Amino acid sequence: MIETDSTHQPIVVDDVDADWLLALCEDAETESRRAERRRLRYALHWAHLHPADPADAAKGHVEHAGGDGTPDVEEFTADPLGAAFQITTHAARQLISDALDLHHRLPRTWARVEALEVPAWRARRIAQATSQLTAGQAAEVDQVLAAKAHTCGHRLIDRAIADATQAPEQIDAEVIDRTSWGVRLFHGPMAGPGRWVGSSILEITGDTADLTQLYERLTTEAEKLPDADTLDVRRALAVRHLGTGARPRVRLYVHTDQSGLDDDTLGVGSVERLGPLSVQRIKDWVGHSAVTVVPVIRMDRTDAVDRHDPPAWMREQVILRDQHCVFPWCATDARSCDLDHVIPYDDGGATSPLNLAPLCRHHHRAKTRRRWRYRREPDGTYTWTGPHGRRYRVTRAGTVQFPQE
Incomplete structure (x- = not known):
């Protein structure tokens, strides 16, 4: 097994002693921090290269990537960056948001990232935890946490945020602020000991009293169940008993x-x-x-219909065929997507399985606004061309980027 050290010299890892191996581990950590810092720097500069146009902002055609005090960027800024990094658009948008927040709202923490004193993932954790704060509140958290950012965990971050947001003049606003409330359901598959593919996660953020009452009801129902399982497992099983019958x-x-x-x-x-x-x-x-x-749908049908909207059988066929949004690295389930005419219907494109593809709403809009273009190949793959001329091939196995010409 051959690696290179920090001076780019080849090292046969199996031949080094314990002390040398620890030195190589320290070098690897430094290189990892440098690589992640580079990603944040690139994301930050990419955002600064794409400021929101005032005319587009007036129409709402912008991306509010960062928190209060950060500049807006133009719509679809994250898409080419995500494709270049081979990550989803959502992940690229989060990377841009974290970079903007660190640079504009958390400058002390950002300075420590720049100095390689804090790994990017810890700094990004702080950025995401403070993203809903005002610029002033974020600055207070930055002042408290920057010196400890290389070691701080969720508890310390939460405490600093609570101190910054619970000023007397903020309390009334906090009581009525429900912007962070919501319910999200995450389906599997989930790997790990004791987990099976039919497990899902329900995450609720809401009124403390309401959620406490719900938890107590689950506990009460759980205590009625046979104690072959732990109380936590029985609480999960008790969910089915909370309905109306x-x-x-x-x-x-x-x-x-x-x-x-x-x-x-x-x-x-x-x-x-x-x-x-x-x-x-x-x-x-x-x-x-x-x-x-x-009933089983014939997957070999290619007949077209003389209308814009596909019939139910055609929609189902395309969903089953492609399974997810066909934009590079997008994994949005096809059943949640729009069906797009690859060649626009108004330009003579047929409403046929061969000219339809599932696109999530965001990437459908990116294509419609001419920022991206694509075609469906005879073998059923998709070739995409981005706004900067980079090309990608989307297959059932994943996305491949073509070499730059």
Whole structure:
């Protein structure tokens, strides 16, 4: 196993002693910090190269990437950066946001990143935790945390934010501020010990009293269940007992041989957005719910219709075929996407499976506004060209960037 040290000399790792290996580890950490700092620097400069045009800002066509006190950037700024870094647009937008916040709102912490004293991931944690604060509040947190940024964790960050936001004049505003409230459901697949692919996460942010009451109800229901499982597991199981008792309606898109649902044979099916799942678990879910069986769709149909909107069978075929947004590195589920005419309908493009592709709403707008263009190849892959001429090939296996000519 050959590596290079900080002077770019080749090192046979298997031949070094313990002291030398620790020195190489220290060099690797420094190089990692330098590489992540470079990514933040590039993201920051990219944002500064794309300031929001006042005319576009008046129309709402901007990206509010950073927090209070950071400049807005023009719409679709994150897309080319994400493609270059081979990450999703969402991840690129977050990178830009963190870079702007560190540079404009957390200058002390940013200075320590620049000096390689703080790893970028720790600084980004502070930036994300303070993103909803005013510029003044963020500056207060920066003053408190910058000296400790190389070691501080969530608890210390939360305490500094609480101190910065609980000034007397802020308390009334805090009581009525619900901008951070919400409910989010995250589906699998999730890997890890003791987890199965049918697990999901429900995250709720809301009124403390309401959530405490909900937690206590779950605990009360959990205590009625057999104690073969831990109390936490029983709380999760108790969720199904909080309903009204009406027959639940579960919407699952299951792909399996129906004969496997009709007998006791073991097998594996696939549930959209969840992944592979045992037939027994599928039967357990659908056995308590209303079930609609959809016949198999022919995936080889290519006939067109003389209208803009595709019929249901065509939409389903395209969703099953492509499975996700076909923009480079985008993983948005196809069932949540718009169906886009690759060749625009108004330009003579047919409403046919061969001319339709799923695009999430953001990337649909990016294509519609002529920032990006693409075509569907005969083999079913997609070739994209970005606003700076870079080209990408999207396949079922992932995204590949073409070499620059």
